[in-house]
Amino acid sequence: xxxxxxxxxxxxxxxxxxxxxxxxxxxxANAQTAAGREEDTYHARxxxxxxxxxxxFDDQVAGASVQVLDVVQSTEPLRRVHEPDNPVANEEGMVFxxxxxxxxxxxxxxxxxxxxxxxxxxxxxxxxxxQSLLRMGES
Amino acid sequence: xxxxxDKALGLHADALRLRAExxxxxxxxxxxxxxxxxxxxxxxxxxxxxxxxxxxxGLALDTGAPDMQYRVxxxxxxxxxxxxxxxxxxxxxxxxSDFQTSLTFINMKLKGLARVIExx
Numbered sequence: 001x002x003x004x005x006x007x008x009x010x011x012x013x014x015x016x017x018x019x020x021x022x023x024x025x026x027x028x029a030n031a032q033t034a035a036g037r038e039e040d041t042y043h044a045r046x047x048x049x050x051x052x053x054x055x056x057f058d059d060q061v062a063g064a065s066v067q068v069l070d071v072v073q074s075t076e077p078l079r080r081v082h083e084p085d086n087p088v089a090n091e092e093g094m095v096f097x098x099x100x101x102x103x104x105x106x107x108x109x110x111x112x113x114x115x116x117x118x119x120x121x122x123x124x125x126x127x128x129x130x131q132s133l134l135r136m137g138e139s
Numbered sequence: 140x141x142x143x144x145d146k147a148l149g150l151h152a153d154a155l156r157l158r159a160e161x162x163x164x165x166x167x168x169x170x171x172x173x174x175x176x177x178x179x180x181x182x183x184x185x186x187x188x189x190x191x192x193x194x195x196x197g198l199a200l201d202t203g204a205p206d207m208q209y210r211v212x213x214x215x216x217x218x219x220x221x222x223x224x225x226x227x228x229x230x231x232x233x234x235x236s237d238f239q240t241s242l243t244f245i246n247m248k249l250k251g252l253a254r255v256i257e258x259x
Contacts, residue, residue, distance in 0.1 A: 002159045002160055002162065002163040003159065003162075005163055006162060006163050006166045009163070009166050009167055009170045010166055010169075010170060012170065013169070013170030013171070013172075016173075017173070020173070049171075049173060049174040049175065050174060051171050051174050051176075051177045060160065060204070061160050061163055061164050061182065061204070061205060061207065063163050063164075063166075063167050064167035064168075064170065064171055064177070064180075065167070065170060066170050066171055066174055111173065112173075115172050115173055115224075118169055118172070118224065118228065119169060119170060122166050122169055122170075122231065125231070125232075125235050126162060126166070129159075129162070129235060129238055129239070132239060132242055133155075133242065136242060136245060136246060136249070137246065137249045
């Protein structure tokens with residue numbers, strides 16, 4: 001029956017979106033974490049989503065669930081600031097700040113939470129459809 | 140003369156099965172709203188129901204796979220994803236209402252049959 005598949009599809013989408021919220025939270029939390037060396041500096045993280053088709057035999061339609069392939073680090077250039085008073089500054093008095101774009105992270109966060117809520121609504125609606133199907137023939 | 144439930148329920152049983160399948164397709168579209176390169180799909184309900192009925196008058200369990208089509212987006216996105224959340228949500232909501240309608244028709248038929256059986 002397709003209702004079980006729908007619960008799985010919405011579940012994978014919710015997992016993917018909450019992982020996206022997780023990366024947004026880490027990025028925003030570490031946006032001001034300075035480091036003395038480029039390789040020690042926090043780099044913004046981004047999840048990579050992919051579609052996973054499942055089923056599609058016995059006259060059924062293939063459902064498309066969401067899979068998180070990987071979490072990649074941003075390759076954008078770091079912010080290099082001259083702060084000789086900073087205890088982590090290198091010999092030249094420079095520190096590196098993460099390449100986190102705060103505005104982009106905020107919009108990403110809003111999109112992720114809205115997508116999560118949409119999937120919750122899908123689950124609720126499918127649940128009521130399934131319940132009315134179970135009551136078929138009653139009353 | 141016996142009562143044939145399949146004949147009594149008519150096309151509503153097939154319609155209900157198609158609506159359930161379409162719910163899965165639309166839920167897949169909503170789930171993959173932020174997956175790069177995902178192309179939104181939908182079931183052509185009218186032609187799927189036609190082919191299901193054409194098999195043998197709408198009584199078949201084996202009605203063949205539904206007609207799948209790709210959705211044409213109103214706006215192109217740079218990541219190749221063709222899901223438009225508003226369109227999908229509207230289609231999902233409409234499909235859920237149509238599911239309830241088919242179910243109501245079946246319930247009415249079953250109620251009528253029960254009345255005939257009880258001889259009221």
